[in-house]
Amino acid sequence: MTRLYTMDKPDERNRLDAMAQGIIGRPLDRPDGSAKTTGVAPYAAEYVLADCAEGVLVLATISRGEVVEIESAPVLGMPGVLAVIADPRMITRSAQGGAGKSPVREIHKVDYYGQPVALVVAETFEQARDAATRLRIAYRADDPAKVPLEQDDSHAAHEAYGEPVEQGNLDVAMRDAAHAVDVTYTTEGHASAAMEPHASIADWDGNTLTAHSSLQMLKYNQKELADALGIKPEQVRLISPYVGGGFGSKLGISAELTAAAVAAIELGRPVRVVMSRQQVFQCVMRRSETRQRIRLAADGEGRLNGFGHEAWVSNLPGEKFAEPVTQASEFLYRGEHRRLRIDLARIHRMTAGSVRAPGEAVGMQCLEAAMDELALASGIDPVELRLRNIPEMHPSEGLPYSSRRLAECLKVGAERFGWDGSDRRPCQRREGEWWIGTGMATACRVHNLNEAQARVTLSTDGTAVVESDMTDIGTGTYAILGQIAGEMLGLPPEKVLVQLGDTRYPPGAGSGGSWGAASTGSAVFAACESIREQLAEQLGVDEADLTLKDGTAVAGNRRIPFTELVKADLTETGHFKNGGIDEKFAIAMYGAFFVEVGVNAYTGETRVRRMTGAFGLGRALNAKTATSQCLGGMVWGIGSALTEELVFDPRDGHLVNHDVAEYHVPVNADVPALDVVLVDERDPAGSPLQAKGVGELGICGAAGAIANAIHHACGVRVRSFPITPDKLLDQLPEL
Amino acid sequence: MPITINGAEHDLDVDPRTSLLDFLRTGCGLTGTKKGCDHGQCGACTVLLNGQRINSCLTLAVMHDGDSVTTIEGLGTPDAPHPLQAAFVRHDGYQCGYCTPGQICSAKAMLDEVAAGWTSFVSDDVAGAPKLSEEEIRERMSGNVCRCGAYSNIVAAIAEVAEAQA
Ligand code: FES
Numbered sequence: 001m002t003r004l005y006t007m008d009k010p011d012e013r014n015r016l017d018a019m020a021q022g023i024i025g026r027p028l029d030r031p032d033g034s035a036k037t038t039g040v041a042p043y044a045a046e047y048v049l050a051d052c053a054e055g056v057l058v059l060a061t062i063s064r065g066e067v068v069e070i071e072s073a074p075v076l077g078m079p080g081v082l083a084v085i086a087d088p089r090m091i092t093r094s095a096q097g098g099a100g101k102s103p104v105r106e107i108h109k110v111d112y113y114g115q116p117v118a119l120v121v122a123e124t125f126e127q128a129r130d131a132a133t134r135l136r137i138a139y140r141a142d143d144p145a146k147v148p149l150e151q152d153d154s155h156a157a158h159e160a161y162g163e164p165v166e167q168g169n170l171d172v173a174m175r176d177a178a179h180a181v182d183v184t185y186t187t188e189g190h191a192s193a194a195m196e197p198h199a200s201i202a203d204w205d206g207n208t209l210t211a212h213s214s215l216q217m218l219k220y221n222q223k224e225l226a227d228a229l230g231i232k233p234e235q236v237r238l239i240s241p242y243v244g245g246g247f248g249s250k251l252g253i254s255a256e257l258t259a260a261a262v263a264a265i266e267l268g269r270p271v272r273v274v275m276s277r278q279q280v281f282q283c284v285m286r287r288s289e290t291r292q293r294i295r296l297a298a299d300g301e302g303r304l305n306g307f308g309h310e311a312w313v314s315n316l317p318g319e320k321f322a323e324p325v326t327q328a329s330e331f332l333y334r335g336e337h338r339r340l341r342i343d344l345a346r347i348h349r350m351t352a353g354s355v356r357a358p359g360e361a362v363g364m365q366c367l368e369a370a371m372d373e374l375a376l377a378s379g380i381d382p383v384e385l386r387l388r389n390i391p392e393m394h395p396s397e398g399l400p401y402s403s404r405r406l407a408e409c410l411k412v413g414a415e416r417f418g419w420d421g422s423d424r425r426p427c428q429r430r431e432g433e434w435w436i437g438t439g440m441a442t443a444c445r446v447h448n449l450n451e452a453q454a455r456v457t458l459s460t461d462g463t464a465v466v467e468s469d470m471t472d473i474g475t476g477t478y479a480i481l482g483q484i485a486g487e488m489l490g491l492p493p494e495k496v497l498v499q500l501g502d503t504r505y506p507p508g509a510g511s512g513g514s515w516g517a518a519s520t521g522s523a524v525f526a527a528c529e530s531i532r533e534q535l536a537e538q539l540g541v542d543e544a545d546l547t548l549k550d551g552t553a554v555a556g557n558r559r560i561p562f563t564e565l566v567k568a569d570l571t572e573t574g575h576f577k578n579g580g581i582d583e584k585f586a587i588a589m590y591g592a593f594f595v596e597v598g599v600n601a602y603t604g605e606t607r608v609r610r611m612t613g614a615f616g617l618g619r620a621l622n623a624k625t626a627t628s629q630c631l632g633g634m635v636w637g638i639g640s641a642l643t644e645e646l647v648f649d650p651r652d653g654h655l656v657n658h659d660v661a662e663y664h665v666p667v668n669a670d671v672p673a674l675d676v677v678l679v680d681e682r683d684p685a686g687s688p689l690q691a692k693g694v695g696e697l698g699i700c701g702a703a704g705a706i707a708n709a710i711h712h713a714c715g716v717r718v719r720s721f722p723i724t725p726d727k728l729l730d731q732l733p734e735l
Numbered sequence: 736m737p738i739t740i741n742g743a744e745h746d747l748d749v750d751p752r753t754s755l756l757d758f759l760r761t762g763c764g765l766t767g768t769k770k771g772c773d774h775g776q777c778g779a780c781t782v783l784l785n786g787q788r789i790n791s792c793l794t795l796a797v798m799h800d801g802d803s804v805t806t807i808e809g810l811g812t813p814d815a816p817h818p819l820q821a822a823f824v825r826h827d828g829y830q831c832g833y834c835t836p837g838q839i840c841s842a843k844a845m846l847d848e849v850a851a852g853w854t855s856f857v858s859d860d861v862a863g864a865p866k867l868s869e870e871e872i873r874e875r876m877s878g879n880v881c882r883c884g885a886y887s888n889i890v891a892a893i894a895e896v897a898e899a900q901a
């Protein structure tokens with residue numbers, strides 16, 4: 001049986017708080033922790049299949065053109081080499097999140113430097129790797145001088161992306177403002193750089209393609225792979241119980257999966273293809289570089305009446321995605337005169353797609369730095385400035401807000417951090433050769449919901465099983481789905497088994513857009529509500545009068561253990577849908593960052609010394625895993641502020657820093673003990689769980705707080721992220 | 736001479752191009768040791784070689800005749816976890832889990848280094864016995880990248896074990 005739950009109005013019942021088990025929200029250890037810390041949890045590349053061959057991808061070394069000839073013969077003569085494959089079913093770009101159909105797969109046409117053009121398969125990895133490096137490919141390359149490789153290249157085509165917001169007259173508002181800020185910021189490209197490289201093992205039995213693959217959203221990935229191969233989705237089974245990080249890079253299928261699948265079909269044996277770290281950087285996904293013009297027009301009290309946020313981003317021709325830079329700017333602050341727009345340039349770099357918190361990750365950091373400039377210009381405490389600009393209604397659409405704890409986050413965060421916003425003049429504090437400063441920023445991320453299904457079975461032995469093709473990419477899905485089911489069914493967590501990451505289970509929401517927990521969790525909730533009703537009916541009581549705790553049903557003066565009550569397994573599939581709740585309310589997660597940095601007076605090096613994040617993200621389903629997600633986001637904020645930057649060779653679009661040594665993600669020594677506060681919240685419009693998204697909020701604005709702290713420390717306002725020492729050095733004050 | 740891995744002897748009858756990491760993962764089925772970069776940049780492949788931590792992707796299997804290797808599987812198991820493994824679970828010192836075996840092997844060797852009196856870049860006194868402050872842990876664990884950003888919890892987990900051992 002299926003129980004449908006359509007989210008078309010706020011769920012004010014707040015059922016989870018009325019349950020008796022008392023495990024929802026508790027900071028329980030993850031059930032997958034033991035397998036992960038002892039090394040027994042299997043990731044995609046780690047399954048043992050008999051007679052498995054090994055494939056290595058070969059990437060293009062031109063920016064645009066055609067493959068004229070692949071000189072396979074010499075390579076095929078090498079020991080162990082089985083095949084050189086360049087097949088029209090192989091994809092040459094990664095699928096965008098939620099695509100559900102094959103991305104571009106013109107294997108002989110090259111659209112970017114680093115595009116996959118062939119697969120070499122051999123008996124062993126060493127043989128395949130050697131043969132792949134020796135494979136000679138003849139190209140007809142377009143003149144790189146004529147290929148648009150950068151946004152401002154004169155050959156680049158531009159188009160408007162999405163619906164621009166044009167409201168009132170921003171120019172007049174700027175002219176008449178008591179305090180006005182008109183600034184342009186830039187951010188560079190980012191890589192997800194999940195620690196597990198993209199990996200797939202494909203096996204074809206003549207009818208069904210089974211793949212162990214590292215993926216975030218199986219129900220879409222199944223369709224993407226089937227479409228590429230020209231078979232039916234039912235002929236594809238994907239298995240991904242453990243995923244070594246995704247951050248958007250595994251939302252859609254990538255080239256190694258179709259290459260492995262085609263090779264398995266052609267060779268009649270399983271084939272494993274694992275991308276090298278360099279290949280992941282070059283051919284999966286990048287976050288677009290951005291240029292952002294921000295205009296803020298405020299009255300004498302710092303109240304905004306004009307708000308402009310215009311962004312320039314890029315992507316490959318034919319891609320639908322553009323970094324939605326202005327997403328939170330639509331509703332975060334007041335200002336009746338508004339201008340928001342995104343310009344998309346078509347250039348020949350690898351596919352631009354979702355990297356953790358697409359839009360807000362880079363949009364918020366620039367907006368919040370510009371807000372700091374307004375705070376300085378107006379002499380208002382930056383925290384107070386934000387408090388004064390929280391709108392009553394959505395400034396363009398007139399919608400009410402659902403639960404919004406922004407003001408509380410600003411206050412709680414300021415209190416914990418010990419914020420003093422009274423004197424924001426820079427260069428006030430020095431410790432030896434270090435200038436010390438503090439900064440803050442608002443956090444904001446839109447709340448997304450997605451259709452999801454999950455099956456729950458309450459067994460005669462008094463245990464329950466939750467099944468969905470939902471993934472856990474480090475987010476804590478195993479933990480929170482078990483806690484939801486345990487709370488609703490009155491079972492301790494060890495009595496609930498959660499099984500994920502297999503397309504044989506009902507289609508979950510997938511892990512993306514921070515929607516996984518609220519959406520798939522609500523499917524589990526719906527299934528459990530139905531099971532509760534069936535138990536109540538059996539006992540002849542109202543479901544609301546039924547108490548379930550520790551495997552026992554209590555109704556009136558009767559106490560019956562499930563082992564007696566459940567005569568045959570009760571199985572129910574919960575089906576959750578967004579019924580347009582987001583058209584009735586502006587629903588988002590909010591927070592505030594507070595940071596202290598040291599800037600070295602001689603070298604321009606910035607060190608983050610302290611960082612507090614206060615977040616209102618609806619109900620935290622597990623305080624421990626929710627806190628971890630916030631910590632992770634803040635670490636990304638440090639990277640985005642100080643070090644992360646994809647560097648492309650302007651001559652041919654070649655990604656220069658395509659590994660972890662040259663693309664600098666924060667290491668342990670870059671990160672102080674981070675302080676996270678979860679501000680108590682229930683958002684009835686967020687989901688029937690009163691929960692919202694968690695995984696991305698911690699990055700959205702964090703880098704802005706660091707930029708503001710740098711300015712406060714040493715007086716240098718850098719409008720180009722990342723803020724590397726070279727950008728500070730020539731402007732640092734004399735000691 | 737064979738190589739000893741987690742106490743069991745294995746023949747080194749492999750392609751000379753095979754890294755120790757690939758030998759462990761493919762040759763021995765010990766996939767707890769992870770490959771994150773294959774270039775000595777991330778630490779996911781950290782194992783203990785004769786008790787010291789190394790990046791197993793940066794050395795060839797055939798160079799380890801007679802050596803003894805301990806991998807994450809040799810440190811502890813789900814039924815009998817090493818104190819570090821248990822502390823990582825309690826403190827949520829991981830998220831996706833992919834860097835985790837490397838972090839834990841690295842932490843094990845790092846604690847031994849401190850016990851043996853090795854100082855680090857952030858030690859105040861390079862002559863005396865090092866004290867394991869949080870700053871020391873951060874410095875000494877910076878060869879292990881965690882893209883999930885679990886660093887604060889990793890430091891807390893290691894600090895707890897270090898304190899219990901002290
Ligand atoms: S895999 Fe060896 S250091 Fe990254």
Ligand code: FES
Pocket residue numbers: 195244245474828829830831832833834835880881882883884885
């Ligand atoms: S737990 Fe995912 S990289 Fe560390």
